[in-house]
Amino acid sequence: MDRRSFLIGAGAAGTLALGTAAGYWRWQEITPHIYTPGQAEGHFLRDRKSLPAPSEEINTDVVILGSGIAGLTAAWKLNKEGHRNFVVIDGPQAYGNAAGGRFGDLAYPTGAHYLPLPSMESVHVRELLHDLGIIQKNPMARRPYYDERCILHAPEDRLLYKGRWQEGIIPREGVQRWEIEQQDRFFKEVERIRSLRGSDGKRLFAIPLVLSSADPAWRALDRLSFEEWLAQQGYNAPTLLWHINYCCRDDYGAEFDQVSAWAGLHYFCSRGGEAENAHASAWLTWPGGLDVIASGMNKAAGNHRRTGTAMSLRKTANGVEALCLELNANGVRSFTVKARRAICAMPLFVAARIITDMSGFGFDAKRDLPPYAPWMVANFLVKELPGERPQAPLSWDNVVYQGKGLGYVVSTHQDIRVTPPRETVFTAYIALTGQSPTEARRWLVAAAPDELLDLAASDLTAAYGIQFGRYVQRADITLRGHAMAIPHIGFLSTKGMQALRDADGPLLFAHADLSGLSVFEEAAWWGYQAALKVLRG
Numbered sequence: 310m311d312r313r314s315f316l317i318g319a320g321a322a323g324t325l326a327l328g329t330a331a332g333y334w335r336w337q338e339i340t341p342h343i344y345t346p347g348q349a350e351g352h353f354l355r356d357r358k359s360l361p362a363p364s365e366e367i368n369t370d371v372v373i374l375g376s377g378i379a380g381l382t383a384a385w386k387l388n389k390e391g392h393r394n395f396v397v398i399d400g401p402q403a404y405g406n407a408a409g410g411r412f413g414d415l416a417y418p419t420g421a422h423y424l425p426l427p428s429m430e431s432v433h434v435r436e437l438l439h440d441l442g443i444i445q446k447n448p449m450a451r452r453p454y455y456d457e458r459c460i461l462h463a464p465e466d467r468l469l470y471k472g473r474w475q476e477g478i479i480p481r482e483g484v485q486r487w488e489i490e491q492q493d494r495f496f497k498e499v500e501r502i503r504s505l506r507g508s509d510g511k512r513l514f515a516i517p518l519v520l521s522s523a524d525p526a527w528r529a530l531d532r533l534s535f536e537e538w539l540a541q542q543g544y545n546a547p548t549l550l551w552h553i554n555y556c557c558r559d560d561y562g563a564e565f566d567q568v569s570a571w572a573g574l575h576y577f578c579s580r581g582g583e584a585e586n587a588h589a590s591a592w593l594t595w596p597g598g599l600d601v602i603a604s605g606m607n608k609a610a611g612n613h614r615r616t617g618t619a620m621s622l623r624k625t626a627n628g629v630e631a632l633c634l635e636l637n638a639n640g641v642r643s644f645t646v647k648a649r650r651a652i653c654a655m656p657l658f659v660a661a662r663i664i665t666d667m668s669g670f671g672f673d674a675k676r677d678l679p680p681y682a683p684w685m686v687a688n689f690l691v692k693e694l695p696g697e698r699p700q701a702p703l704s705w706d707n708v709v710y711q712g713k714g715l716g717y718v719v720s721t722h723q724d725i726r727v728t729p730p731r732e733t734v735f736t737a738y739i740a741l742t743g744q745s746p747t748e749a750r751r752w753l754v755a756a757a758p759d760e761l762l763d764l765a766a767s768d769l770t771a772a773y774g775i776q777f778g779r780y781v782q783r784a785d786i787t788l789r790g791h792a793m794a795i796p797h798i799g800f801l802s803t804k805g806m807q808a809l810r811d812a813d814g815p816l817l818f819a820h821a822d823l824s825g826l827s828v829f830e831e832a833a834w835w836g837y838q839a840a841l842k843v844l845r846g
């Protein structure tokens with residue numbers, strides 16, 4: 310059978326044969342659409358291909374290089390404070406890891422998809438969410454009032470364990486008593502640590518991370534892996550260890566033996582935002598994931614974005630000069646941007662390539678760059694909801710115990726219409742752990758489309774069987790080879806990082822990489838700090 314793009318017309322849907330064989334053959338017919346943001350631009354950078362002579366010169370006060378959450382936060386804050394002489398250069402992907410897409414009316418994320426309720430320390434996020442209308446009342450109070458439409462609706466999540474769905478993502482039903490007791494002990498300990506303060510009076514684990522206590526006794530945890538710490542504490546219940554490892558894969562793109570114990574505890578102990586109109590561990594989400602927030606930020610920033618990717622960035626007598634590449638259907642062009650200051654809101658591995666004197670900041674790329682986790686995000690347009698096992702209904706997040714992926718979210722979950730739409734998008738997340746990031750990236754580059762599809766769909770086929778294929782109208786897979794920095798063992802003492810955080814000259818830095826772990830609040834924090842530096846003059 311020829312492999313061809315698989316688009317089932319509405320009329321054909323009713324004639325589909327049901328059953329496993331049909332499902333199998335449908336899989337054979339699906340040709341996924343593969344997207345690799347940054348690949349084309351990356352080739353220019355890596356191979357140092359020569360660019361055509363610049364055909365345009367842009368002069369501005371501030372150039373923001375990158376339109377991810379960090380770059381957009383800087384842009385929003387500058388615009389809000391009346392500093393409007395700036396340009397945002399998108400880089401290879403507008404909105405970066407917060408980007409999304411659409412199948413007609415159906416929006417879906419191709420990266421980040423939720424936001425926890427911001428902590429008390431995350432005043433920058435509270436201010437932003439208030440400006441965007443997501444916090445409707447009392448943004449700085451312990452319990453702000455949120456737009457109900459953004460608060461994750463029930464049923465929130467479920468886990469497929471021993472062939473049965475159960476609520477939540479830690480196995481409880483069918484688990485031996487000693488394991489349950491150990492799970493409870495762990496979560497009680499998390500609660501205890503969450504309320505502790507270090508010798509400097511600060512909370513041990515805060516978001517943003519830089520506001521955490523510097524108490525050396527706790528910082529010492531950065532010298533061991535989270536797995537080692539758990540073993541030291543006597544945690545050995547397989548279900549608990551699976552859950553904790555899942556959380557590390559889900560938030561950090563790495564297994565717990567690769568993650569700093571400090572970062573592991575940060576995941577569990579740093580959050581704690583509350584809402585007047587939601588329960589304490591509620592999440593904020595949108596059908597298109599954080600793309601919705603990013604678009605709102607872009608609008609609130611006065612829409613100063615334009616396409617282009619910086620290929621080089623250097624200091625000049627009057628400020629900075631960036632040489633940018635623009636790739637589009639008409640071919641390749643280049644342009645220069647001259648500015649008084651640049652906010653480098655691209656990942657640090659890119660900054661280290663394009664900035665001519667990165668070592669002048671005391672940043673040694675070989676020594677200081679983090680390992681980057683490769684990810685796949687797959688969006689499956691389904692023509693109708695597949696049949697479910699009876700125990701727990703389809704939830705926003707659906708996870709398979711010991712699954713290869715991190716589960717799948719349902720894009721229409723927040724749909725407040727009484728009748729759920731017939732079509733929806735299942736977004737499956739896969740962090741390529743279990744091998745080194747370099748090996749995983751090699752695999753991503755070499756893998757055939759059907760191999761990528763098999764991995765992308767593995768949790769869905771575990772949940773619905775091979776016949777899931779007959780529901781799929783289209784599959785789009787986004788490959789993010791350097792998706793996020795892994796908070797590896799020792800990441801807190803990365804030598805050159807502090808200099809980049811503190812930089813206050815013509816070049817400023819703003820990206821989640823400065824924190825060493827990739828979450829919205831951290832990215833936004835660095836964008837906010839860069840904007841404050843510009844505003845100070």
Ligand SMILES: Cc1cc2nc3c(=O)[nH]c(=O)nc-3n(C[C@H](O)[C@H](O)[C@H](O)COP(=O)(O)OP(=O)(O)OC[C@H]3O[C@@H](n4cnc5c(N)ncnc54)[C@H](O)[C@@H]3O)c2cc1C
Pocket residue numbers: 374375376377378379380398399400401402403404405406407419420421422423424617618619620654655656659663684685686738789792793819820821822827828829830832
């Ligand atoms: C699959 C996935 C799911 C995630 N889910 C969540 C989630 O649900 N919640 C959450 O809080 N976090 C999540 N994250 C973490 C997410 O990375 C952060 O929340 C945040 O979006 C990072 O923003 P950033 O601005 O630091 O970086 P990025 O998103 O990496 O943005 C970098 C920007 O720089 C640009 N750029 C790159 N090179 C150049 C260049 N040479 N010149 C100019 N610009 C350039 C890019 O185009 C991009 O616009 C997820 C991450 C991934 C990979």
